[in-house]
Amino acid sequence: MTEPSPSSAHKGKSRASDPFERSNDLETAPLLGDGSSSTGSTTPAGKRKQPRLRHGRGPLVREDSDGDEPLPSNDSGDEESGTVRLVSDHPAQHARARWTWSSIACLVFAFIFCVSLLALAILHIWIGRLVSEQARHGTAEEMAQRGMVWAGPSAVRVQASEGREGLVVEVDGMAGIDVRKALDWEEKDKGGWVRRMEGRIARWGVRKARSVTVDVGEVAIYDASGNADAFSSSSHLILVNSLDSLRIPLSYPTLAKPLPTMHPFTLHIPLSFPSPRDLADFAKGVYHSKDYRIRAEIREIAAQVGDAKVKGPAGWLMRRLKATKVTALARIIEGKLPDVPTDTNPAEMVNLTSYGVYETSSPAHPNETVIALSASAIFQNPLADAIRQGRLPVVAWGVPFRLPISVHLPLPPLPQQKPGAPTEIALAKISSLPFFFPADSESAKLDISGHLVPAGNLTPPTTRPPTPSPKDGASTINSSDQPPLSRALSRFVARYLSGRPNDIYIRYDSAPEPPLLGDPAPDAPFPPRFVADMVEGQTFHVEVPGTNETPDFFKNLRMEDMKIRLGGGDDSNADLLATGKVVGEVVLPDAAKKLAKGIDAKVIWPDVLVYDGELPPHPYAQEEGEDIAAAAPDQLSFPPSVSIDDSDSTAYPPSPVPRNAFARMRPAQPMLAKTIHTPANSTHNATTLVEAAFVDAPLYLLPGRGDVLRRFVGKIIFGGNRVKASMAGITSVRIGLSGFGEVELVEIPIEASFMVGRGGIENPPPFAGLVGLH
Known part of the structure; x- marks a missing residue:
């Protein structure tokens, strides 16, 4: 093998001997072991372990591990034997080498589980705190x-x-x-x-x-x-x-x-x-x-x-x-209960705007007729004051039902009343139509419809006089032989026309009849059946005030063909006898004019006082609080046995008697009446006339009134042909009305004025001698 040149070895030693001068990287910088020099001898790998320094992100650490391989030598075994190789322990390098998908999933699941537990714990603590807070x-x-x-x-x-x-x-x-x-x-x-x-x-x-x-x-x-x-x-x-x-x-x-x-x-x-x-x-x-x-x-x-x-x-x-x-x-x-003031007088809560009375088919018996009633009124909201004062909320309310009621009149007690006898009688069956009060409304329109209860032929065989005979001393209203409805109506009319209040009783009608023909709301339902059970026996009392004005039932009431002659004889103890005819035109209110053609007067039986000249105010009614004992000397007072003190009777004759009254006419027998219906034409409206003729009706001179009679007769004989006279009193009337039947009324007030001429006095000389004129 080729030996390295000295120059190259020298260069390697130079890099190893001064490494930190050439590099700032701790991972690549060589480190020396303890006790060794730069030129140490070479040691065999199998006989001696080489120390290995591990470098991570912390300090340098020597690691003597039996499983580690010895550090390799450099190219020059002798010169580089004393050096060691740095091993990097960076996590990224190990993850790339050791982590799998399963380990990653486990790690993620563990992380989510821990976070969930933490969130649940926090939520549990938060909810517990809220619950404890809300418990307070x-x-x-x-x-x-x-x-x-x-x-x-x-x-x-x-x-x-x-x-x-x-x-x-x-x-x-x-x-x-x-x-x-x-x-x-x-x-x-x-x-x-x-x-x-x-x-x-x-x-x-x-x-x-x-x-x-x-x-x-x-x-x-x-x-x-x-x-x-x-x-x-x-x-x-x-x-x-x-x-x-x-x-x-x-x-x-x-x-x-x-x-x-x-x-x-x-x-x-x-x-x-x-x-x-x-x-x-x-x-x-x-x-x-x-x-x-x-x-x-x-x-x-x-x-x-x-x-x-x-x-x-x-x-x-x-x-x-x-x-x-x-x-x-x-x-x-x-x-x-809210303090809701109620009006003590229900009549003040209802303002009548219109009414009508007419004949129509009976709802229960179509082949018969009845006297129908219809009325419209403004009904005051009974809750208005409470709502205005804040005691009740602003509310709209109403009644969607047809409320059936029956009107009853009290029966005058009989002289010998039997125990358990009825004390009242039904007069009419009416019903109020549905009504509704809008919010903030003070009033609503109230419609009423119904009919009179048919009376049939309730008149007795004989007509009663308007007043009892002095020996009886009892009112004809309380006559036991008079039918109940006649007694009740007589009492009602007599008290009303004499200015006295009347009691009527209103009850819920548990057996209502179907609506009349032409009813404004024929489909309006009646209340449920339980209402009748709930209000059974409940009575609503209403007081109807009377009037001090005599209604003009007869227009132009007058005496025709009046003849007066001296009385006396075996068949009469009267001072004077009168013969003539009473004629008058029936006048009905505009709302009841349709009933005129169904009127049929049967009998009239008057009891009147005759006056010289005009009538005084209220000639047949005793003024309240008037004391008979305080009467003037020239005023006549009837004894208490004659004057009717019954509270249901009209005070007749009045006491004291007015100054210009001089006679009393009280026929012994009723006067048969005749009704004449005149149809309308191009110049006159339809009229209904009633006339009754009387013959030798007794005229009784009132005690102490001779001067009044003399004055009256003197004006006729010496003063002129026409002298005004008047009469006022009460009468019994037997009348038939189509759709209702016949009924008799007693103690009905009557007034009339008429003219008397010289032809009205038979045999003037004896008459003048009677009254002391010659």
Whole structure:
């Protein structure tokens, strides 16, 4: 082998002897072993281990490993025997040599597992802290009450359920859930970064959930005002079988948007009333005490968070979450009724705008006719004052039913009333049509329709006089032989026309008749059947004020062919006898003019005072508070046995008697009347005339009124041909009305003025001698 030249060996030694002057790389720089020089002798590899220095990223380390190979020598065995080779321990170089895909996957899985455990631990700690924090803020029920926001109700509507066994109440309102308020997190946005992060997470969850769906099961309401141990045995007052699902929006308000989200809803509440009588008794007790206490039991409430329209993992997760259910809930609810002032006079709440009376076919018997009634009125909202004062929310409400009612008149007591005898009689069957009060409305239109109860032929065989004979001393209204309806109507009309109030009673009609022909709302339903059971026996009392003005039932009432002659003789003890004819035109209100053609007057039996000249004001009614003892000496006072002191009777004759009255005409027999219907023509409207002739009707001179009679007769004989006279008093009337029947009314006020000429006095000289004129 060729020996290396000295020059090249010298160069190698020079590089080895001063390596750090030529290189800064520690990995390629040669290192010397301990105790050796640059010219050490060569040692055999099999006899002596060569120390090996391992260099990594740390300091140089000597490694004596039995498994290592001896360091190789340089090209010159003698000169390079003392040098060692640096071995690099860099990780990248080893990874390329030793790592596989399985080791990489294991490493990644271990990393993910550790991170997951750490995240779960952090999440567990965070949730635990939140749960402990929320436990201090109340139960789930308290949080629900705290976070529930709603407005209304804005409208309440009632309608009959299918089968008319119950009611369906529709309530309009707005509702939402303020999650921030429910969690009591109002201060989260003002806290540190952890609390603000919790708020952001909650907003994200609310934004994904959108809403919560609430399903309420059967609800039962009991009376809790009595013994608390009797709930299980007491019957239901109100039962709600089920409610429609209610979707309530979720929101998490922020400082920038502090208002929660609310959506409108309509809640349908089907109500059934297993025990109407118990409910009516409970309602009456609450109305009188102004306090209520009930027990509400709910079988189940289920709440499902999330909207079916939510997409993505959040929607998938929410749709697989089970609904939260709470069963067997019970709560006592008590409080006071709102102070809603009610008008003591219902008549002031109704302003009649129009009415009509006409004859039409009977709804129950089409072959017969009835007297129909129709009216329109403005009905004042009874809740307006409470709403205006803030005691009740602004709400629209109404009644969608046709409310049937019957109107009853009280019966005057009979002199010998039998126990258990009826005290009233039905006069009319009417119904109010559905009405509705919009929000902020002060009034609503109320329409009423109905008909009089047909009386048939209720008149007795003989007509009663308008006043009893002095020996009887009892009112003809209380006559036992008068039919009940005639007695009731006579009392009502007599009291009304004499300025005294009347009592009428209104009750719920449990057997209503179908609507009349031409009814404004023929399809309006009647209330469910349970209402009749609930209001059975309930009576609404209304007082109708009387009038002090005599209505003009007869226009141009006058005496025709009046003849007066001296009385006396075997067949009469009257001072004077009058013969003539009473004629008058029937005048009905405009709303009842259609009834005129069905009027048929049968009998008139008057009892009147005759006056010289004009009538005084209220000649047949005693003024309230007037004292008979205070009468002037020239005024006549009838004894109490003659004057009717019955409260149901008209005070007739008046006491004291007016100054210009001089005689009293009271026929012994009724006067047959005749009705004449004149059709309309091109110059006159249709008229209905009633006339009744009387012959030798007795005229009794009033005691102490001779001067009045002399003055009256003197004006006729010496003053002229026509002298004005008047009469006023009461009369009995027997009248037939098509669609109603015949009925007799007694103590009906009557007034008339007429002219008497010289031809009206027979045999003037004897007459003048009677009155002392010559």
